Amino acid sequence: MSYFKDTTVNIVGNNKLRSPQIEAYIKIQDYFEQNPQGEALVVLPTGTGKSGLISIAPYGTSNGRVLIITPGLVTKESISKTQESLKDNFWINFDVIFGSNNLPVVCEFTPDITDEHLASSNIIYSNIQRVISQYENCLKNRVPHDFFDMVIIDESHHSAASSWEAILGYFNTAKKLHVTGTPFRGDGLPIPGEKIHETPLSEVMRDKFVKYLKKETVNAHHLYFITPEFPDERLTVEQVLRFKDSEWIQKCVALSKECSMDVINHSLIKLKELREISPDVPHKIIAVGCSIQHAEDLQRWYEEAGLKSILIHSNMEKNIQTAKFKAIENHECDVVVSVNMLMEGYDHKYLTILSIFRPYKSLNAFAQVIGRVLRAIPEEEIRAFEIDNNATVIFHEETGLNELWEDFQKEVNRAKTERIKDYTLKELTSDYQRKTQSLAEVDSVAAFISDQDSFLPDIDFNELFESKRQEINSKVKETLRKFTEIQNLDENILKTLEKQLIDQESKKISTDFIDPELLEKRPTVARDQLRKLIKKKTEDEVTNLLSDHGYDPKGLELANSFSRHTSTIKPGIANDGTLVMYINFKLYDKFGSIASRDNATLVKSLKVIPSLIEEVRKMI
Structure with a gap:
């Protein structure tokens, strides 16, 4: 018996989950079904729901315990917050699991945890330093190599390659899943795992899952350098480059107070503008320095400019770090100054302006710092998305x-x-009059790209979960009212009784109603979701392709050349419609009509779209 195989969950048709999470989940299931001991890589941009994906990935896939490994303490806290807090529990809040009685047993690995606790857990999470180390009581030395059926490594390429290679070598029979927001290594080594899914940043920006981004550079001064080689001369950049490399110049600029003040002053202007337009949102600046000493200078300069600043770095005591994080969450500052500690796993959505005071060689490190300002502020808190979710670098x-x-x-x-x-089909075919013999073919296209792509009943399990929870709460409230009429009960006893009654009713409704309904409708819901994902994937890929090549989506120049490949594409069809139709006809030729495809074939259709896009890229 496997908890992750036996527990009924609401994932594929769950409208509280984001489409990148659902698409990645489907591909994870498909990959490990074919490769039970394989090693896969999934890329989701920061702010898209990476921790949520990690939480749902084992369901339907893992036959046993799951190990989640994080690169550091901040990322570990992010995973812990998602999975362990009952108040903000991801599985409950996002309607993945109906009742708390069906939640997995989750524990953090610590050196003093008992073997019994480990054995009884469904999910064990830890930072990499506790999984493998020179200490005898690290996790690797505590459990046999087949203890876990699935190992999920969050941002493995931020740890030394030898570390995760040793871990995966030990748990060699497990399913191995790498999940990252930044698929670049700083050391030039290949990224681990076979990439089975990547959601581009542009897609989640377009969907408003993350903030928009814009860059503003400053260069207010004519730069002059006084070097040890020429101590009495003021040299220009061009003169310095004759005997120094560009990296030397970059470091000098980064550490210069005058150049730093240019960045500081510009960030102050942007923050002031933002707060004047949207005064109710606690927007903040995040400033990144080269070193702790440099960061201390940055904090002082921001303070001198009139902004309350909090400095946080990895050399601080844990209790001081915790206090500073709490102060940031409570909006007790205007500026957060950091070195590298906050660059991974810290999720404060009000960081909207990023001031960078250091050079970067690695795209990975640069992407990490950009990621700190990507997380979107919820719609109910903002004045307008274009104002409050528009990060400035x-x-x-x-x-x-x-x-x-x-x-x-x-x-x-x-x-x-x-x-x-x-x-609509009429718009795509312009004035083309469909012939009777082509109706079936054309209708298959409509199944992808029109509003009529699904003829399946609309099953909203999120609404079902909500209505049943309200039903339970009402019933429990009435039961408690009757109890209090009979006798006076202590408030703590009432709370305990309330929890017991809710758990009891949740278990009953889950067993008698929710689970059977989910099991019965799951293939249908999955089919409907897959068709939606195919449609969205095609649209997103075509949009990106046209952007890359500078084509107006509503231009008409592509229809003529693509009409040679299928008779349905006629002059007058817009470029985006032309390419969508072409992709859909290629899918039709390969897999048949969408109505005839089973769920496994729909998954194959979804997976092949990127290769079809590359084919089109070579044609235009």
Whole structure:
């Protein structure tokens, strides 16, 4: 018996989960069904729900215990917050599991944990230092190599390759899943695992799952350098480059107070503008320095400029770090100054302005710091998405970061391109009159790209969960009212009784109603979700392709060339509609009509779309 196989969950048709999470989950299931001891990689941008994906990934896949490994303490706290807090429990709050009685047994590995506790847990999480180390009581030395059926490594490429290789070598029979928000290594080594899914940043920006991004560089001064070689001369950048490399210049600029003040002053202007337009949102600056001493200077300079600042770094005592994190969460500062500690796993959504005061060589490290301002502020808290969820990245022109920014600018440009609207069949075919013999073929296209892509009943398990929970709460409230009429009960006893009654009723409704309904409808819900994902994936990939090549989505130049490949594409069809139709006809040729595809074939259709896009890329 496996908890993760036997527990009935609401994942694939869950409208509280995001489409990248659901698509990645489906691909994880498909991969490990074919590769029970395989090693897979999933890439989800920061702010898209990586911790949530880690929490749902084992369901339907793992035959036993699951180990979740994080690179550091902050990331571990993020995973812990998702899984262990009953008040904010991910599985309950996102309607993955109906009742708390069906939640997994989760524990953090600590050196003093008992073997019995480990054996009885469904999920064990730890930072990598406790899993493998020179100490005798590390996790690797406490359990046999087949103790876990699945090992999930969060951001494994931020740890030394030898560390995770040793871990996976020991748990060699387990399913191995790497999950990351930044698929780049700083040491040039290959990223571990076979990449089975990647959601581009542009897609989640377009969907408003994360903040928009914009870059503003400052270069207010004519830069002059006084070097040890020429102590009596003021040299220009061009003169210095004759005997120093660009990296030397970048470091000088980063550590210069004058250049830093340019960045500070510009960030102050941007924060003031933002707070004037949207005064009710506690927007903050995050400033990243080169070292602790440099960060201390940055904090002082921000304070001198009139902004309350909090400095946090890895050399601080744990209790001091905790107090500072709490102060940040309570909005007791305008600026958060850091070195590297907050660069992984820290999720404060009000960090909207990023001031970078250091050069970066690694795209991975640069992506990590950009990720700190990506997390979107919820719609109910903001004045407008375009105002409050529009992050600004500020750095000095001479710190050499423009080249690293190019990857993000490409995604920003893609995100600005509007996704193809839902064409009706009439719009896609222009004035083309369909013949009787082609109706079946054309209807298969409509199943992808029109509003009629699904003829399945609309089953909303989120609404079902909500209504049943309200029903339980009402019933328990009435029961407690009757109890209090008979006798006076202590408040603590009432709370305990309330929890017991809710658990009892939840278990009954889950067993008698929710679970059978989910099991019965699961294939249908999965089919409907897969069709939606295929449609969305095609639209997103086509939108990005047109952006990359500079085509107007509503231009008409592509229809003529693509009409040679299928008779349904006629002159007058817009570029986005043309490419969507072409992709759908390729899918039709390969897999048949969408109505005839079973769920396994729909998964194959979803997986093949990127390769079809690359084929189209070569054609335009």
